[in-house]
Amino acid sequence: GDSVTQMEGPVTLSEEAFLTINCTYTATGYPSLFWYVQYPGEGLQLLLKATKADDKGSNKGFEATYRKETTSFHLEKGSVQVSDSAVYFCALKAGANSKLTFGKGITLSVRP
Amino acid sequence: NAGVTQTPKFQVLKTGQSMTLQCAQDMNHEYMSWYRQDPGMGLRLIHYSVGAGITDQGEVPNGYNVSRSTTEDFPLRLLSAAPSQTSVYFCASSYSGLGTEAFFGQGTRLTVV
Numbered sequence: 001g002d003s004v005t006q007m008e009g010p011v012t013l014s015e016e017a018f019l020t021i022n023c024t025y026t027a028t029g030y031p032s033l034f035w036y037v038q039y040p041g042e043g044l045q046l047l048l049k050a051t052k053a054d055d056k057g058s059n060k061g062f063e064a065t066y067r068k069e070t071t072s073f074h075l076e077k078g079s080v081q082v083s084d085s086a087v088y089f090c091a092l093k094a095g096a097n098s099k100l101t102f103g104k105g106i107t108l109s110v111r112p
Numbered sequence: 113n114a115g116v117t118q119t120p121k122f123q124v125l126k127t128g129q130s131m132t133l134q135c136a137q138d139m140n141h142e143y144m145s146w147y148r149q150d151p152g153m154g155l156r157l158i159h160y161s162v163g164a165g166i167t168d169q170g171e172v173p174n175g176y177n178v179s180r181s182t183t184e185d186f187p188l189r190l191l192s193a194a195p196s197q198t199s200v201y202f203c204a205s206s207y208s209g210l211g212t213e214a215f216f217g218q219g220t221r222l223t224v225v
Binding site for chain 2: 043089103
Protein backbone atom coordinates (compact mmCIF):
# COMPACT_ATOMS: atom_id res chain seq x y z
CA GLY A 1 0.00 0.00 0.00
CA ASP A 2 0.89 3.68 -0.04
CA SER A 3 3.34 4.91 2.56
CA VAL A 4 5.42 7.95 3.49
CA THR A 5 8.71 7.82 5.36
CA GLN A 6 10.15 10.86 7.07
CA MET A 7 13.52 11.26 8.69
CA GLU A 8 13.63 10.74 12.44
CA GLY A 9 13.42 13.73 14.72
CA PRO A 10 13.36 15.97 16.60
CA VAL A 11 15.51 18.55 14.85
CA THR A 12 16.96 21.56 16.65
CA LEU A 13 18.57 24.39 14.68
CA SER A 14 19.86 27.86 15.35
CA GLU A 15 18.12 30.80 13.72
CA GLU A 16 19.27 31.41 10.11
CA ALA A 17 20.50 27.82 9.69
CA PHE A 18 19.70 25.79 6.57
CA LEU A 19 16.93 23.22 6.91
CA THR A 20 16.42 19.93 5.10
CA ILE A 21 13.74 17.44 6.12
CA ASN A 22 13.79 14.22 4.12
CA CYS A 23 10.66 12.54 2.83
CA THR A 24 10.36 9.49 0.59
CA TYR A 25 7.23 7.73 -0.54
CA THR A 26 5.85 4.50 -1.95
CA ALA A 27 2.75 4.65 -4.11
CA THR A 28 1.27 3.21 -7.25
CA GLY A 29 0.67 5.58 -10.12
CA TYR A 30 1.34 9.29 -9.84
CA PRO A 31 0.38 10.68 -6.43
CA SER A 32 0.19 14.29 -5.37
CA LEU A 33 2.64 15.23 -2.60
CA PHE A 34 2.14 17.65 0.26
CA TRP A 35 3.89 19.20 3.23
CA TYR A 36 1.65 20.16 6.13
CA VAL A 37 2.73 22.15 9.19
CA GLN A 38 1.26 22.04 12.69
CA TYR A 39 2.02 24.96 15.00
CA PRO A 40 1.69 24.35 18.76
CA GLY A 41 -1.92 23.83 19.84
CA GLU A 42 -3.30 24.08 16.31
CA GLY A 43 -4.53 21.84 13.53
CA LEU A 44 -2.54 21.06 10.42
CA GLN A 45 -2.34 23.52 7.56
CA LEU A 46 -0.99 23.11 4.07
CA LEU A 47 2.53 24.46 3.61
CA LEU A 48 3.10 23.50 -0.03
CA LYS A 49 2.28 20.86 -2.59
CA ALA A 50 3.32 19.38 -5.95
CA THR A 51 1.06 17.42 -8.25
CA LYS A 52 3.42 16.03 -10.89
CA ALA A 53 7.02 14.99 -11.35
CA ASP A 54 9.61 17.79 -11.31
CA ASP A 55 7.09 20.30 -9.92
CA LYS A 56 8.45 22.54 -7.19
CA GLY A 57 6.13 23.66 -4.43
CA SER A 58 7.07 26.76 -2.47
CA ASN A 59 5.63 28.90 0.31
CA LYS A 60 7.00 31.12 3.12
CA GLY A 61 10.58 30.45 2.00
CA PHE A 62 10.13 26.67 2.06
CA GLU A 63 10.58 24.60 -1.09
CA ALA A 64 10.20 20.97 -2.10
CA THR A 65 10.64 19.29 -5.50
CA TYR A 66 8.71 16.21 -6.62
CA ARG A 67 11.40 13.70 -7.67
CA LYS A 68 9.85 10.64 -9.22
CA GLU A 69 13.15 8.94 -9.96
CA THR A 70 14.09 8.93 -6.26
CA THR A 71 10.46 8.91 -4.96
CA SER A 72 11.31 11.87 -2.76
CA PHE A 73 9.86 15.23 -1.72
CA HIS A 74 12.44 16.76 0.63
CA LEU A 75 11.58 20.04 2.36
CA GLU A 76 14.19 22.83 2.41
CA LYS A 77 14.52 26.36 3.72
CA GLY A 78 17.60 28.48 3.38
CA SER A 79 17.32 30.39 6.65
CA VAL A 80 14.97 29.24 9.42
CA GLN A 81 13.35 31.53 11.95
CA VAL A 82 12.15 30.93 15.50
CA SER A 83 8.60 31.20 14.17
CA ASP A 84 9.21 28.09 12.00
CA SER A 85 9.22 25.93 15.13
CA ALA A 86 6.46 23.39 14.50
CA VAL A 87 5.74 19.80 13.51
CA TYR A 88 6.12 19.07 9.78
CA PHE A 89 4.26 16.26 8.02
CA CYS A 90 4.90 14.89 4.55
CA ALA A 91 1.83 13.36 2.90
CA LEU A 92 0.64 11.86 -0.36
CA LYS A 93 -2.68 11.43 -2.10
CA ALA A 94 -2.84 8.66 -4.69
CA GLY A 95 -6.22 9.32 -6.29
CA ALA A 96 -9.10 11.78 -6.59
CA ASN A 97 -11.08 10.22 -3.74
CA SER A 98 -8.14 8.69 -1.94
CA LYS A 99 -7.17 9.39 1.61
CA LEU A 100 -4.16 11.44 2.60
CA THR A 101 -1.35 9.17 3.80
CA PHE A 102 0.91 10.91 6.31
CA GLY A 103 4.44 10.36 7.50
CA LYS A 104 5.03 10.30 11.25
CA GLY A 105 5.93 13.99 11.39
CA ILE A 106 9.06 15.67 12.65
CA THR A 107 9.36 18.34 15.32
CA LEU A 108 11.52 21.32 14.42
CA SER A 109 12.75 23.65 17.15
CA VAL A 110 14.59 26.81 16.16
CA ARG A 111 16.53 28.59 18.89
CA PRO A 112 17.41 32.30 18.76
CA ASN B 113 -14.38 32.30 7.60
CA ALA B 114 -15.34 29.34 9.79
CA GLY B 115 -13.67 26.58 7.75
CA VAL B 116 -13.70 23.32 9.73
CA THR B 117 -15.13 23.59 13.24
CA GLN B 118 -14.62 20.87 15.84
CA THR B 119 -16.24 20.67 19.24
CA PRO B 120 -15.38 20.20 22.02
CA LYS B 121 -11.71 21.25 22.23
CA PHE B 122 -11.07 19.19 25.36
CA GLN B 123 -12.91 16.26 26.91
CA VAL B 124 -12.33 13.83 29.76
CA LEU B 125 -14.33 10.61 29.75
CA LYS B 126 -14.55 7.67 32.08
CA THR B 127 -13.95 4.20 30.66
CA GLY B 128 -17.16 2.87 29.16
CA GLN B 129 -18.79 6.24 28.54
CA SER B 130 -19.90 7.24 25.07
CA MET B 131 -19.67 10.59 23.37
CA THR B 132 -19.83 12.33 20.01
CA LEU B 133 -17.16 14.59 18.59
CA GLN B 134 -18.71 17.15 16.30
CA CYS B 135 -17.26 18.34 13.00
CA ALA B 136 -18.79 20.87 10.63
CA GLN B 137 -17.46 22.56 7.50
CA ASP B 138 -18.89 25.44 5.51
CA MET B 139 -16.90 25.04 2.28
CA ASN B 140 -19.24 22.57 0.55
CA HIS B 141 -16.48 19.95 0.49
CA GLU B 142 -17.43 16.46 -0.61
CA TYR B 143 -14.65 14.65 1.25
CA MET B 144 -14.45 14.56 5.05
CA SER B 145 -12.31 12.45 7.34
CA TRP B 146 -11.34 11.82 10.94
CA TYR B 147 -7.78 11.23 12.12
CA ARG B 148 -6.21 10.53 15.46
CA GLN B 149 -2.77 11.83 16.34
CA ASP B 150 -0.60 9.93 18.81
CA PRO B 151 3.05 10.55 19.72
CA GLY B 152 5.40 8.80 17.31
CA MET B 153 2.51 7.54 15.16
CA GLY B 154 1.73 10.53 12.98
CA LEU B 155 -1.89 10.82 11.86
CA ARG B 156 -3.94 7.69 11.37
CA LEU B 157 -7.21 7.65 9.47
CA ILE B 158 -10.24 6.47 11.44
CA HIS B 159 -13.18 6.92 9.01
CA TYR B 160 -13.86 8.96 5.92
CA SER B 161 -16.72 10.02 3.67
CA VAL B 162 -16.76 10.92 -0.02
CA GLY B 163 -20.21 12.50 0.18
CA ALA B 164 -23.49 12.64 2.06
CA GLY B 165 -24.75 9.14 2.85
CA ILE B 166 -21.40 7.46 2.08
CA THR B 167 -18.86 6.47 4.72
CA ASP B 168 -16.00 4.00 4.86
CA GLN B 169 -13.41 2.72 7.30
CA GLY B 170 -9.84 3.89 7.52
CA GLU B 171 -6.85 2.26 9.22
CA VAL B 172 -8.09 2.29 12.82
CA PRO B 173 -11.92 2.19 12.82
CA ASN B 174 -12.57 -0.12 15.78
CA GLY B 175 -14.52 1.53 18.60
CA TYR B 176 -15.73 4.43 16.43
CA ASN B 177 -18.82 5.09 14.33
CA VAL B 178 -19.57 7.84 11.84
CA SER B 179 -22.49 9.04 9.76
CA ARG B 180 -22.84 11.67 7.04
CA SER B 181 -26.43 12.81 6.75
CA THR B 182 -25.50 16.25 5.34
CA THR B 183 -22.59 17.62 3.34
CA GLU B 184 -21.64 19.92 6.22
CA ASP B 185 -21.52 17.57 9.22
CA PHE B 186 -19.47 14.49 9.99
CA PRO B 187 -19.75 13.45 13.67
CA LEU B 188 -17.52 10.80 15.22
CA ARG B 189 -19.04 8.60 17.91
CA LEU B 190 -17.10 6.73 20.55
CA LEU B 191 -19.30 3.83 21.54
CA SER B 192 -17.65 2.75 24.81
CA ALA B 193 -14.54 4.76 25.59
CA ALA B 194 -11.29 2.97 26.45
CA PRO B 195 -7.97 4.39 27.70
CA SER B 196 -6.43 3.41 24.34
CA GLN B 197 -8.64 6.04 22.74
CA THR B 198 -6.86 8.83 24.60
CA SER B 199 -5.59 10.93 21.73
CA VAL B 200 -5.95 14.15 19.79
CA TYR B 201 -8.63 13.90 17.11
CA PHE B 202 -8.68 15.95 13.93
CA CYS B 203 -11.43 16.36 11.41
CA ALA B 204 -10.51 17.38 7.85
CA SER B 205 -12.37 18.25 4.68
CA SER B 206 -11.48 18.81 1.04
CA TYR B 207 -12.85 18.84 -2.47
CA SER B 208 -12.45 15.59 -4.32
CA GLY B 209 -9.47 15.63 -6.65
CA LEU B 210 -5.92 14.43 -6.75
CA GLY B 211 -4.17 17.66 -5.79
CA THR B 212 -6.75 19.23 -3.53
CA GLU B 213 -5.80 20.71 -0.16
CA ALA B 214 -7.26 19.31 3.05
CA PHE B 215 -8.46 21.77 5.68
CA PHE B 216 -8.18 20.70 9.31
CA GLY B 217 -10.08 21.60 12.43
CA GLN B 218 -8.31 22.72 15.60
CA GLY B 219 -8.52 19.29 17.17
CA THR B 220 -10.17 17.66 20.18
CA ARG B 221 -7.93 16.48 22.99
CA LEU B 222 -9.64 13.45 24.53
CA THR B 223 -8.53 11.77 27.73
CA VAL B 224 -10.14 8.50 28.84
CA VAL B 225 -9.55 7.62 32.49
